[in-house]
Amino acid sequence: MPTRDMRQPLPMGVGSLTRGWAAVLALGVVGTVVGIVGYAVERTQGMVATGMRDLGTMQGATWGIYIALVVYFVGVSFAGITVAALIRLFRLDKLRGVARMAEVLTVVALILGALAIIVDLGQPVRGVINLFRYARPQSPFFGTFSLVISGYLFASLVYLYLTARRDAAVLARRPSRLQGFFRLWAAGYEDTPEQRARDRRVTFWLALAILPLLVIAHSSLGFVFGLQVGRPGWFGTLQAPAFVVLAGVSGVGHIIVLAAIVRKALGLERRIGRDAFGWLGLFLLGLLATYLYFVVVEVLTIIYQPGVIEQRLSEALLSGTYAWLFWGSVATLVVPFLILAWMALTRTWRVGWLVTSGILVNLGAIGKRYLIVVPSQTHGQLLPYGVGSYTPSLVELAVTVGLFSLGAVLITLFMKVFPIVDLETEASTELEEVSA
Amino acid sequence: MTKRGVVTIGMILVGAVLMVWSYFVGAAPWCATGVECSNPRVEWAPALFVLGVVVAFSSALYYSIAKDK
Amino acid sequence: MAIDLDRCQGCRACVEACKIENNTPSAVFWMYVFRLEEGTYPDTSISFLPRPCQHCHNPPCVKVCPTGARFHRDDGIVLTDFDRCIGCRYCEVACPYGVNFFNWRKPEQAFADYQLKMDDPDLAAVTGGLIPPYRNPDLDELQGDEQRRTAGSAHYKGVVEKCTFCVQRVEKGLDPACVVTCPVEALVFGDLEDPNSPVSTYLRGRDQFKLLEELGTDPSVIYVGGTPPTPDAREIERPMTGVGNANA
Numbered sequence: 001m002p003t004r005d006m007r008q009p010l011p012m013g014v015g016s017l018t019r020g021w022a023a024v025l026a027l028g029v030v031g032t033v034v035g036i037v038g039y040a041v042e043r044t045q046g047m048v049a050t051g052m053r054d055l056g057t058m059q060g061a062t063w064g065i066y067i068a069l070v071v072y073f074v075g076v077s078f079a080g081i082t083v084a085a086l087i088r089l090f091r092l093d094k095l096r097g098v099a100r101m102a103e104v105l106t107v108v109a110l111i112l113g114a115l116a117i118i119v120d121l122g123q124p125v126r127g128v129i130n131l132f133r134y135a136r137p138q139s140p141f142f143g144t145f146s147l148v149i150s151g152y153l154f155a156s157l158v159y160l161y162l163t164a165r166r167d168a169a170v171l172a173r174r175p176s177r178l179q180g181f182f183r184l185w186a187a188g189y190e191d192t193p194e195q196r197a198r199d200r201r202v203t204f205w206l207a208l209a210i211l212p213l214l215v216i217a218h219s220s221l222g223f224v225f226g227l228q229v230g231r232p233g234w235f236g237t238l239q240a241p242a243f244v245v246l247a248g249v250s251g252v253g254h255i256i257v258l259a260a261i262v263r264k265a266l267g268l269e270r271r272i273g274r275d276a277f278g279w280l281g282l283f284l285l286g287l288l289a290t291y292l293y294f295v296v297v298e299v300l301t302i303i304y305q306p307g308v309i310e311q312r313l314s315e316a317l318l319s320g321t322y323a324w325l326f327w328g329s330v331a332t333l334v335v336p337f338l339i340l341a342w343m344a345l346t347r348t349w350r351v352g353w354l355v356t357s358g359i360l361v362n363l364g365a366i367g368k369r370y371l372i373v374v375p376s377q378t379h380g381q382l383l384p385y386g387v388g389s390y391t392p393s394l395v396e397l398a399v400t401v402g403l404f405s406l407g408a409v410l411i412t413l414f415m416k417v418f419p420i421v422d423l424e425t426e427a428s429t430e431l432e433e434v435s436a
Numbered sequence: 437m438t439k440r441g442v443v444t445i446g447m448i449l450v451g452a453v454l455m456v457w458s459y460f461v462g463a464a465p466w467c468a469t470g471v472e473c474s475n476p477r478v479e480w481a482p483a484l485f486v487l488g489v490v491v492a493f494s495s496a497l498y499y500s501i502a503k504d505k
Numbered sequence: 506m507a508i509d510l511d512r513c514q515g516c517r518a519c520v521e522a523c524k525i526e527n528n529t530p531s532a533v534f535w536m537y538v539f540r541l542e543e544g545t546y547p548d549t550s551i552s553f554l555p556r557p558c559q560h561c562h563n564p565p566c567v568k569v570c571p572t573g574a575r576f577h578r579d580d581g582i583v584l585t586d587f588d589r590c591i592g593c594r595y596c597e598v599a600c601p602y603g604v605n606f607f608n609w610r611k612p613e614q615a616f617a618d619y620q621l622k623m624d625d626p627d628l629a630a631v632t633g634g635l636i637p638p639y640r641n642p643d644l645d646e647l648q649g650d651e652q653r654r655t656a657g658s659a660h661y662k663g664v665v666e667k668c669t670f671c672v673q674r675v676e677k678g679l680d681p682a683c684v685v686t687c688p689v690e691a692l693v694f695g696d697l698e699d700p701n702s703p704v705s706t707y708l709r710g711r712d713q714f715k716l717l718e719e720l721g722t723d724p725s726v727i728y729v730g731g732t733p734p735t736p737d738a739r740e741i742e743r744p745m746t747g748v749g750n751a752n753a
Contacts, residue, residue: 016537045610046608046611046614046662046663047592047607047609047662047663048609048610048614052609054533054597054605054606054607055534055598055600055603055605056537056599056602056603056605057534057537057603058532058741062597062598062605062607063594063598112708117593120593121591121592121593121663122590122591122592122593122594122607122608122662122663122664122665123590123591123592123661123663123664124591125445126589126590126591126592127591127592127593129587130572130574130591131482131571131572132473132474132480132482132483132486132593133476133483133572134474134478134479134482134572134573134574134589135463135464135476135481135482135484135571135572136463136464136473136474136570136571136572136573137459137464137466138464138465138466138467138473138568138569139568139569139570139571139595140569140593141569141571141593142463142482142571144481145571146485146486146489147489150486150490151486151489151490151493154489154490154493155489155493158493158494158496158497161497162496162497162500163735165500174492187501188501188503194504198500199500200498201499202496202499202500205496206493206496209493224595228565228569228598228599229564229565229601229720229721230600230601230602230717230720230722231598231599231601262497285638308736309559309736310478354525354553377598379658381603382557382601382602382717383539383601383602383603383716383717383734383738384539384719384734384738384740385603386740386744393541398563398667429578436472460660465574466561467746468563468564468567468568468577469562469563469577470576470577470579471579471651473567473573473577474567474573474574474575474576474577475573476568476573476587479720481514496737
């Protein structure tokens with residue numbers, strides 16, 4: 001659908017609404033509404049509407065798919081800021097095309113992670129207030145809420161805002177309905193050499209500051225589980241590093257999928273080239289190899305000479321209740337590994353196969369997150385309570401659909417108010433400077 | 437050093453001090469054996485920690501956006 | 506608290522006493538008694554294991570609580586501040602003993618399973634409206650020096666609760682409900698740090714163990730006259746434990 005007025009259309013499809021875009025948005029809105037309805041049911045009935053129940057005599061799992069989603073979404077956020085930071089730190093200019101969408105993905109994923117925590121709380125309003133009022137550093141949740149959700153989100157927003165300022169200034173010069181918005185974003189940006197030098201300096205230092213924050217943030221999520229001595233399957237030193245690596249796997253997988261969609265939708269075959277995908281593929285391959293190594297270490301540890309409860313847990317994982325999910329998740333990680341390794345060895349990066357790998361590793365990541373959270377509760381009781389069970393209820397599934405849909409809505413909306421790929425003028429001027 | 441640099445470094449320092457102070461002094465102590473362990477020494481100290489993070493990263497905004505006089 | 510396993514006969518009177526004193530909802534067992542079987546038929550043995558909150562000196566639940574709603578009093582009782590709890594249930598997964606219960610339902614729904622409906626016309630004809638649903642008034646008071654709402658159960662939906670050692674009774678110098686109800690005096694309550702308290706004199710010279718002591722939680726519930734449950738132990742009889750599943 002062309003814009004009605006005669007003004008020149010904005011680049012990257014900003015402001016021009018197409019049928020495909022509207023369809024994606026409509027689908028997302030429907031999914032979001034499903035989620036809101038699900039959450040309304042949960043709030044009015046109490047959390048009895050979920051499949052979660054108490055540990056012990058009630059033989060349930062008190063943390064379920066919501067906590068798995070918290071960990072997953074925060075994991076996805078890893079990618080954006082890492083890729084963006086690596087581009088700045090190592091001057092990977094061929095990846096410039098995916099930097100902006102990676103930053104957007106980080107912000108959206110963090111918002112979803114925060115919402116996933118909120119839907120899991122029995123007293124959400126109190127939660128928002130009391131965490132700021134009373135939060136205790138001794139609780140691993142302190143890191144989750146203060147560093148991950150607040151600090152990391154704010155840092156990512158600052159990063160996204162600053163790196164996009166020049167584009168906003170370029171767009172603000174063109175007459176359009178969004179001109180006022182771009183002018184606000186540009187905040188008096190003047191394209192002077194001093195300003196450019198400042199921008200480079202700021203983004204470099206921000207990237208440098210964000211990288212350690214990122215390791216701390218994802219580790220702190222690992223500590224939520226890894227520090228619990230009373231829960232077999234959780235207690236361990238590998239949790240924090242494994243969380244960081246799996247976060248990278250799911251995040252980079254997400255970027256590949258998003259980049260392919262944007263590339264197709266906006267016709268940016270040249271801007272987001274094969275080499276960009278190749279680099280992302282290699283990055284994903286490296287992370288995946290590391291994580292699979294962790295999986296082998298983990299499995300060997302629980303089957304070699306397990307304690308009594310660990311044995312019950314490992315049997316449930318490897319050949320019992322959770323076996324289908326465990327082996328399914330491992331398969332969705334091994335298959336992409338083989339695909340990526342093949343493409344890396346033959347040096348032929350096919351976008352289709354990369355997207356397949358991206359989707360598969362995310363399925364695997366969700367599965368693995370679920371397997372970290374749930375089995376240790378149902379099969380890891382140290383007192384003779386008997387084996388428990390947990391199945392997500394319809395309400396939980398509805399909220400899950402809602403969260404993913406909300407993410408899609410946020411990204412599709414962003415695409416129409418701001419270029420999701422940074423404008424070439426910026427890349428070229430900066431390139432000139434680099435070579436000069 | 438320019439005013440821009442001074443203010444930026446100042447903001448980072450203020451943010452860092454807020455974070456360190458609220459984590460180690462303002463918030464609840466690292467213990468689990470008394471009522472005092474459950475209350476922050478200064479109420480809303482965790483909010484100050486978050487404020488510290490925000491101030492520190494806002495320095496980038498200031499550095500980049502502030503106008504030269 | 507000391508629990509004498511030689512005396513316990515698994516009658517679960519303590520479980521009932523706890524539910525009545527603290528008004529806990531259905532399927533919530535602050536005090537619970539395992540009825541365990543070990544070995545293979547015909548060489549089996551049966552044992553009983555009462556399980557209140559262990560009120561650890563090094564409590565994992567207190568450490569992980571993000572808001573300080575779960576706290577350890579100077580007298581050793583571990584309590585939950587129902588006005589502060591945000592319902593994240595971290596204490597529940599951190600506790601190796603499985604003593605925490607979450608209020609999945611609103612308080613008024615939580616009792617619907619087993620409480621008489623007082624406005625039922627058939628019932629009103631019998632009682633004439635004279636017998637109101639019982640609710641222990643002591644549970645609404647704020648407890649201790651710190652004046653927090655910690656006693657009793659089901660004040661709000663969406664918060665976690667557990668055994669309080671009947672803090673509302675202890676504050677008045679009384680023993681917990683389970684202790685006074687036990688028909689065989691298998692439970693002994695008192696100050697473990699006071700060498701002359703009933704519990705200290707009871708424990709003197711007896712073999713004792715603590716549950717899952719190897720985890721370093723240092724429980725203040727001490728078992729005498731028995732052995733810890735082996736990994737082989739399994740429950741032979743369970744009370745109704747489901748909540749809200751289908752038509753529970």
